[in-house]
Amino acid sequence: MSISIAHLGPPGTYAEAAALAYCRTLTRECDSKAWLCPYPSIAQTLHAVAKGQADLAVVPVENSIEGSVTITLDTLWQLDQLQIQQALVLPIQHALLSRASRLQAIQTVYSHPQALAQCQGWLENSLPLVQLVPTNSTTEALQHLDTDYTAGVIASQRAAMLYQLPILAAAINDYPDNCTRFWIVGQQSSPGGSHTSLAFSTPANVPGALVKPLQAFAQREINLSRIESRPTKRSLGEYLFFIDLEANASTPLVQEALSEAASHTEILKIFGSYSVIPIDSTALIEN
Amino acid sequence: MSISIAHLGPPGTYAEAAALAYCRTLTRECDSKAWLCPYPSIAQTLHAVAKGQADLAVVPVENSIEGSVTITLDTLWQLDQLQIQQALVLPIQHALLSRASRLQAIQTVYSHPQALAQCQGWLENSLPLVQLVPTNSTTEALQHLDTDYTAGVIASQRAAMLYQLPILAAAINDYPDNCTRFWIVGQQSSPGGSHTSLAFSTPANVPGALVKPLQAFAQREINLSRIESRPTKRSLGEYLFFIDLEANASTPLVQEALSEAASHTEILKIFGSYSVIPIDSTALIEN
Structure with a gap:
């Protein structure tokens, strides 16, 4: 059975590298069994799966330096x-x-805003006078390099190999431990696993409205590995909260905590329980 | 006494409109007493005040649709x-x-990523085939319009007046109640007021590490109007939490809550108590 995997393109992005890393965990013969579908935006990647145009989407969730991909x-x-x-x-x-x-000789540096932000210290020290131009992905601007010899693009070493472009400076991110968490998302039911992600909205202007659902987990010693607020887009000061639990939603203890949390929230959505795939970083560049 | 106010430029940005709105609250003769200093980035705006190059900075904190300005x-x-x-x-x-x-006739639309995101529905419906190009501010790309008649820029009506540019479509944001909260920041000590902002880091991987400091406020019925997590940039899964309280830090009850919260956090920084200025939106365009 062949599966289609949507990701942010063009080819050479970190999302594509994540999709390839995921493929490698599926089967050794991945190349013949999965095909990658690049989309121009992360939103379109997810919509493609919701509409059934692709089986899975590989999307960035959070970077260790720049935070959530909202x-x-x-x-x-x-x-x-x-x-x-x-x-x-x-x-x-x-x-x-x-x-x-x-x-x-560089006068302009193009890249995705997250990549520009992750290299801002290096840029200020090494190229203090260049113009920084944000793009929709790290690979979108690579086309400029063939005609403009004063331009640079911040992208991966893999992109340099794919497009046969020279690397003028390597390992330029300000923090060496820079990493990004990706989710593989589909219409299939939740497979279960060590982590559970959910989101909820709380009644507005109630003191402790956020504390009560959080207590449902804390009292049962269920660790939250992450919490993120997002605006409801209704009015300033109304939020959704996205939470990751280090626990499987199918266990009775977590079920109990989720029921209690739900009684203190407006809407609660569970995005599933799943496992985290360990990635061998040295294998990434060769693909 | 004349004061200098740093903001994201070039002139015509929403940050400049916020700075002008702030000036108007200071004195009727603001024009002769305050001068505005545009900077190319929000970080540089804040650094200018920290270095004493400007007295105050007016910076966006949060938009009702797109969320925090991280x-x-x-x-x-x-x-x-x-x-x-x-x-x-x-x-x-x-x-x-x-x-x-x-x-x-439009083929390319330039703007700040937040403005592009706030108009994405309108863009998909009205200009589904155009290329969207992110810029460092809403006004940075206005220079293109004089030479490129196939380009458009998403900016304010005030920018159109300042630069004498035609408005091809007005009120194009997807949500009519779109608004942005700004802070006026300086080296002066906290003036006190109805709201208090703070941030703290929590010990990593401790179940309930976030709940305990939040309980310090909830138990005293001090309302949190906002909570936002940001990565510590040390390793994935370690966060800072930014919190706004609807309370004045100088009252004994809040002092007590802050001491208790501090005992459950690693580092706790208080960014001050302040009041929220009501703005007459109809007066904004004329400046």
């Missing part, structure tokens, strides 16, 4: 039918790709 | 000495500025 959270809340199938954490190492012969 | 939170945490002096909420109404004669 479009992923917002879209998942809107699209009721999607469940998280697995998670994986990808090490991120940025490089500066350019056809310039030396750093001093 | 660079503001991250920079405030890093720069220890800044205190919030006041807050104001600015209504946001986007327009499409262009020299094209009709919508169908």
Whole structure:
């Protein structure tokens, strides 16, 4: 059976690297069994799965430096039918790709805003006078490099190999432990696993409205590995809360905690329980 | 006494509109007493005040649709000495500025990623085939319009007036109640007021680590109007929490809650107590 996997494109993005890493965990013969479908935005990637145009989507959720990828959270809340199938954490190492012969010749640096932000210290020190231009993905601007020898793009080493572009500076991210968590999302029911993700809205302007649902987990010593607030888009000061539990929703203790939490929330949506795939980072570049 | 106010530029941004709205509350003769200093990024705006190059900075904190402006939170945490002096909420109404004669002629739309996101529904319906190009501010790309009649920029009506550019479509934001909260930040000590903002880090991997400091406020019926998590940038899964209280930090009850919260956190920083200035939205466009 062949499966289609949607991701942010064009090819060479970190989302594609995550999709390939996921494929490798599925089967050794992945290349013949899965095909990758690049989409121009993360929202379109998730919508493709909701509409049945692709079987799975691989989407970034959170970066260790820049924090949440809010479009992923917002879209998942809107699209009721999607469940998280697995998670994986990808090490991120940025490089500066350019056809310039030396750093001093660079006048403009293009990349996704998250990548620009993750290299801001290096950019301020090494290229203090260049113009920074945000793009929709790290690979979108690579086309500029063939005609503009004063341009650079922050992307992965894998993108440099794919597009046969020179690396002018490697490992330029400010924090060496930079990594991004991705979710693999589909319409299949939740597979179960060590982590559970959910989101809820709380009644507005009630003191302790957030504390009560959190207590339902704390009292049972269920660890929250993450909490993130997002606006409801109704009015300033009304939020949704996205929570990751280090627990499987199918156990009676977690079921009990979820029922209690639900009684203190307006709407509670469970995005599924899933396992986290360990990734061998050294294998990533070769693909 | 003349004061200098830093904000995200070039002139015509919503941050500048917020700075002008703040000036108007200071004195009727604001123009002669305050001068505005545009900076190319929000981080540079805050650094200017920390270095004493400007007296105050007006920075966006949160939008009702797109959520937190994370660079503001991250920079405030890093720069220890800044205190919030006041807050104001600015209504946001986007327009499409262009020299094209009709919508169908537009091929590219430039704007700040937050503005593009706040108009994504309108863009999908009215301009489904255009290329969307993110910029560092809503006004940065206005220079393109004079030479490229197929380009549009999403910016304010005030920007259209300042730069004498035609409005091709008005009120294009997807949610009519779109507004942004700004903070006025300086090195002066906290003035006191109805709201208090703080941030703290919690010990990693302790069940209930977030619940305990929150309980300190909930037990005393002190309402949290906002909670936001940000990565510590040390490792994935370690967070800072930014919290707004509807209370003045100088009252004994809040002092007691803050002491109790501090005993459950690693580092706790108080960014000050301040009042929220009511803004007359109809007066904004004329400036």
